[in-house]
Amino acid sequence: MELWYTENQTENVNFSMKVKNHLYSAKSDFQKIDIIDTYEFGRVLVIDNWTMVTEKDEFIYHEMITHVALATNPNIKNVLVIGAGDGGTVRELTRYNNIVNIDMVEIDKLVVEASIEYLPFTSCKLNDPRVNLYFEDGIKFVKDKKNLYDLIIVDSTDPIGPGEGLFTTEFYTNCFNALTEKGILINQCESPYYDNNAYEMKRSYGKLNKLFDICKAYQYHMPTYPSGHMIFCFASKVLDPVADLNSELWNSLGLDTKYYNTDIHKGAFALPNYVIKMLNDTLE
DSSP states (O other), rough: OOEEEEEEETTTEEEEEEEEEEEEEOSSSSOOEEEETTTTTTTEEEEEEEEEEEEETTHHHHHHHHHHHHHHHHTOEEEEEOOTTTTTTHHHHOTTTOOOOEEEESHHHHHHHHHHHHHHHHTTTTTTTEEEEOOOOHHHHHTTTTEEEEEEEEEEOOOSSSGGGSSOOOOHHHHHEEEEEEEEEEEEOSSSSSHHHHHHHHHHHHHHHHHOOOEEEEEETTSSSSTTTEEEEEEEOOTTTTTTHHHHHHHTTOOOOOOHHHHHHHHHHHOHHHHHHHHHHHHO
């Protein structure tokens, strides 16, 4: 008998993977967590029936959520990561010797424990001595922080369930206050393609754009996410991700990446016209 995992990406679109084994299943206080082993994508983390991480393409997401900021500001030392329970974002951050502290705040301890046991390809650096794990609400964690972090990465699930509060103006304002003068905020910003995702993209971008002097969307391509066409938001008080990109310095680090390079960095900010129109509509 064949076993398939099917994700309902919209009411009219399904995405399926053929499964070897169902390795893990649990219900935490916040969400349902499953880990499956698939033929095409390797091990897959599924939360509330949504694909979060696959062994085959996670490098795309995790490289683009981290290296764009680090190539723009090579002097980042203190980082806050909200969410990211699989550990992939932290893995990429630990590749930088200039970073001295990484605070990772994940509301669901069970996600981290499952990832450590079943997803070593992403969780392998959670024991780095620079990493401090906090199992609490990231919304509350950032509230009283002022002028502290050079980089905040919001690596969240979609804006439903426990991730919903990470897309509010209040939360973004607290992040703004927690950033240093040259601080950068990177936010998971959904997709422009399907209507429900596009709505959340516009809502998130619009809120960030009102708070930060510099707010730019950039794209990456994830085969296993809805439509494959995804967006991050780069927000900063003073740094521009294209004008302030230090390609020469970043390339001198000799980091071995599979997706990110400084040409991709610049090109990712060149958006299709339909996306530009959507984002411009949020400014009206």
